[in-house]
Amino acid sequence: MPSLPPEPTLSAFAGFRRIASGPRPEVIARLREIESAADGAPPLVFDDLTGERLDLDLRAGAETAPAPGHCDDPVARGVGRPKLGVVAREVTLLPRHWDWLNRQPGGASVALRKLVDEARHVHADRDAQRAAREAAYRFMTAIAGDLPGFEEAARALFAGERARFGDLIAAWPEDVVEQLLRLSASAWSEA
Numbered sequence: 001m002p003s004l005p006p007e008p009t010l011s012a013f014a015g016f017r018r019i020a021s022g023p024r025p026e027v028i029a030r031l032r033e034i035e036s037a038a039d040g041a042p043p044l045v046f047d048d049l050t051g052e053r054l055d056l057d058l059r060a061g062a063e064t065a066p067a068p069g070h071c072d073d074p075v076a077r078g079v080g081r082p083k084l085g086v087v088a089r090e091v092t093l094l095p096r097h098w099d100w101l102n103r104q105p106g107g108a109s110v111a112l113r114k115l116v117d118e119a120r121h122v123h124a125d126r127d128a129q130r131a132a133r134e135a136a137y138r139f140m141t142a143i144a145g146d147l148p149g150f151e152e153a154a155r156a157l158f159a160g161e162r163a164r165f166g167d168l169i170a171a172w173p174e175d176v177v178e179q180l181l182r183l184s185a186s187a188w189s190e191a
Contacts, residue, residue: 007023007024008023008024008047008048008049009021009022009023009024009027009048009049010022010023010024010027010045010046010047010048010054011027011045011046011048011179012027012030012031012043012044012045012046013043013044013045013046013143013175013176013179014034014041014043014044015041016143016144016172016173016175016176017173017175018175018178018179019031019034019043020034020043021048027045027056028056028058031043031045031056031058032058032060035058044142044143046138046139046142046143046179048182048183049135050131050134050135050138051134051135051136051137051138051139051140051183052135052138053138053142091112128186129160129186129187129188129189131186132183132184132185132186132187133157133158133184133187135183135184136157136180136183136184136187137154137157137158139179139180139183140153140154140157140180141154143176144169144172144176144180147172147176148171149168149169149171152168153165153168153169156168157184157187160187160188160189162187162188165184166181
């Protein structure tokens, strides 16, 4: 049986200062405490894996678990093997691709699954680097877009220039720098 993915963590910022970090329920509880004691702009909350900004409902009776997304819930269909997690979707290919797939042992579906698994394995490092860069950029754009050197730091991030990126963000607020370094940790090539 596959293991469950780690519980997602969030980080909340008031301006450039991190005010909460950890599992979603803990961050929400902390933000509720802070909200009742303070006035001012609402904090910015980010997913620590994707760098995406989240809007949380901090009202006392609101759920702390994420609302199920429509992308995560496969549409119930009569095709496929839903008990095994198989989801039927449409794939558009040229006739020569269909001919090749249909000649493979197990047919087109088995061949496509094998090709996808092989590509996932072969490109895992590159995909992790790209995801880390995108996460760092999402966070950086939302919170540091007006800071000096932002454009150059973004260029260095996507160029894979770790040292230059670090130099460009070094003068930024400490909590922002720490979050960027954490988000971008997998973004750098070992070469």
